[in-house]
Amino acid sequence: KHPPLPPGPPAAPIIGHLLKIPQDNQEMVFYEWSKQYGGVMHLHVPGRSMIILNSTQAAVDLLDKRSANYSDRPNFVILKMMGWVPTLTFIGYGKRFQKHRRLLQQYFSSSKVESYRHIQVQEARRLLQKLLGTPEDHNNHMSRLSAAIIMQIAYGHQIVKDDDPYIQIAKDTGYALSSCGPPGSTPVDLLPFLQYMPSWFPGTYYANQARKLHHIIRRLHEYPFDAVKKQMAEGIAKPSYLSYQLEQLHREAVDTHEVEVDDIQGTAGVIYCAGADTTWSTMSIFLLAMVLHPECQIKAQKEIDAVIGSGRLPEFEDRPSMPYVEACLQESYRWHNAVPMGVPHRSLEDDIYNGMFIPKGSIMVANTRGMSLDENVYLEPTKFNPTRYLPKPLGNAEPLPIAQFGFGRRICPGRHLADASLWIAIASILAMFNISKAIGEDGQPITPDVAFISGLTSHPKPYRCAIKPRSKLAESLINETNTSDTY
Numbered sequence: 334k335h336p337p338l339p340p341g342p343p344a345a346p347i348i349g350h351l352l353k354i355p356q357d358n359q360e361m362v363f364y365e366w367s368k369q370y371g372g373v374m375h376l377h378v379p380g381r382s383m384i385i386l387n388s389t390q391a392a393v394d395l396l397d398k399r400s401a402n403y404s405d406r407p408n409f410v411i412l413k414m415m416g417w418v419p420t421l422t423f424i425g426y427g428k429r430f431q432k433h434r435r436l437l438q439q440y441f442s443s444s445k446v447e448s449y450r451h452i453q454v455q456e457a458r459r460l461l462q463k464l465l466g467t468p469e470d471h472n473n474h475m476s477r478l479s480a481a482i483i484m485q486i487a488y489g490h491q492i493v494k495d496d497d498p499y500i501q502i503a504k505d506t507g508y509a510l511s512s513c514g515p516p517g518s519t520p521v522d523l524l525p526f527l528q529y530m531p532s533w534f535p536g537t538y539y540a541n542q543a544r545k546l547h548h549i550i551r552r553l554h555e556y557p558f559d560a561v562k563k564q565m566a567e568g569i570a571k572p573s574y575l576s577y578q579l580e581q582l583h584r585e586a587v588d589t590h591e592v593e594v595d596d597i598q599g600t601a602g603v604i605y606c607a608g609a610d611t612t613w614s615t616m617s618i619f620l621l622a623m624v625l626h627p628e629c630q631i632k633a634q635k636e637i638d639a640v641i642g643s644g645r646l647p648e649f650e651d652r653p654s655m656p657y658v659e660a661c662l663q664e665s666y667r668w669h670n671a672v673p674m675g676v677p678h679r680s681l682e683d684d685i686y687n688g689m690f691i692p693k694g695s696i697m698v699a700n701t702r703g704m705s706l707d708e709n710v711y712l713e714p715t716k717f718n719p720t721r722y723l724p725k726p727l728g729n730a731e732p733l734p735i736a737q738f739g740f741g742r743r744i745c746p747g748r749h750l751a752d753a754s755l756w757i758a759i760a761s762i763l764a765m766f767n768i769s770k771a772i773g774e775d776g777q778p779i780t781p782d783v784a785f786i787s788g789l790t791s792h793p794k795p796y797r798c799a800i801k802p803r804s805k806l807a808e809s810l811i812n813e814t815n816t817s818d819t820y
């Protein structure tokens with residue numbers, strides 16, 4: 334005796350949509366289905382309902398406004414097999430979730446992240462020097478920028494060499510996260526008994542992957558943790574999230590055992606894994622857009638020149654004066670997504686939304702990609718067009734994207750940090766470099782494919798481009814910048 338379920342494609346008896354849900358490119362398939370079935374869709378797989386949200390409004394109405402009901406997580410069988418425990422992203426709603434969120438929110442609130450600006454500025458300057466020296470290595474340099482900022486904040490570790498083990502860990506983690514299938518909806522997640530089947534058994538591919546990648550995730554948690562503990566014992570640890578929390582633990586140990594060592598290890602690990610890879614991917618999406626859209630680049634550079642001239646590099650204080658550069662960042666979030674289907678939530682109680690029944694225990698997928706391409710909100714949504722956000726008559730006054738950082742009580746706690754790291758890096762690159770297509774051996778410009786490697790996170794496939802200083806003055810400005818780099 335309840336209203337109908339949300340609409341969805343026809344289902345087979347018993348197995349429902351199990352065989353219809355694709356393993357690759359799910360976000361795009363769900364988006365295509367939404368054109369027929371609407372912004373709130375229902376899929377049925379044995380033992381559970383999946384609700385796919387392709388409309389930002391529905392995601393806000395349910396995941397934000399009714400977040401008490403929609404902040405649990407499904408059981409991520411594959412991710413747990415990989416060793417992601419105890420990691421906030423995958424912990425269910427409850428006491429431990431609240432404890433981990435509290436630990437992280439204190440450290441990454443919008444006001445607190447302002448105190449990390451000097452690290453972000455320094456790393457953005459280093460990125461410029463790296464791009465000047467070896468522009469063909471742009472992907473590594475962007476990965477390094479993201480990892481270096483996170484490393485200093487989380488572990489007090491400054492990356493000084495390209496073969497730094499932390500960079501390798503960040504890269505390995507990126508690889509692991511994009512090789513583990515769609516989050517919460519691989520065959521093993523949908524039919525957990527498959528995890529116990531031998532590797533030749535159909536549907537066990539991701540369970541085998543998880544076993545293979547387990548050592549990467551353990552190393553991510555253990556290596557930095559052991560290093561900081563050792564430094565603390567020797568009295569040489571730099572201030573960081575980890576050293577701060579371990580000191581607190583030591584101080585409060587007598588009074589309360591609320592926070593335990595593995596809470597600290599887990600939260601430090603999640604900063605690293607959730608922060609470095611996603612920031613890097615968004616940087617890479619931005620650069621790809623600049624290769625393909627020189628007209629946007631020129632517009633952004635004109636704005637930067639008008640605000641800061643050509644004698645200095647951008648600072649955070651310039652941000653409010655550069656609405657078009659801001660729009661380029663926002664469009665990079667929307668045009669392609671570092672986390673294309675978000676991280677699924679789970680509902681705790683039965684609910685009714687717009688006359689549709691959402692059963693208790695439903696897996697709620699906020700399809701960021703679908704929301705980014707929603708033609709009811711964005712004109713020509715596949716086009717990279719920052720102007721769309723500018724007020725009329727300059728632009729089309731379209732709403733800024735919000736889905737990229739998720740929703741409700743699960744919204745990304747690192748969003749203020751990520752946004753600031755990306756802004757300073759993007760503004761600095763645009764101020765100093767021209768980005769264009771690389772020239773192939775045949776003398777012709779190479780147009781990079783807009784192609785992605787996708788799992789929980791999504792990365793542009795490696796692409797070539799040319800990155801050249803805008804002028805001799807820009808070149809000397811980059812060279813003269815003191816980054817106290819030792820290599």
Ligand code: HEM
Nearest residue numbers: 421422604607608611612672676738739740743745747751
């Ligand atoms: C551009 C960069 C980033 C993107 C696109 C991104 C995106 C996301 C998304 C979509 C979620 C899932 C939200 C939900 O379930 O509704 C998430 C969760 C999370 N993010 Fe980020 N993130 C980024 C950077 C960061 C950074 C820098 C940190 C750490 C400082 C971080 C830490 C986390 C954590 C801990 C969670 C889990 C939250 C929870 O389950 O309660 N992220 N992020």
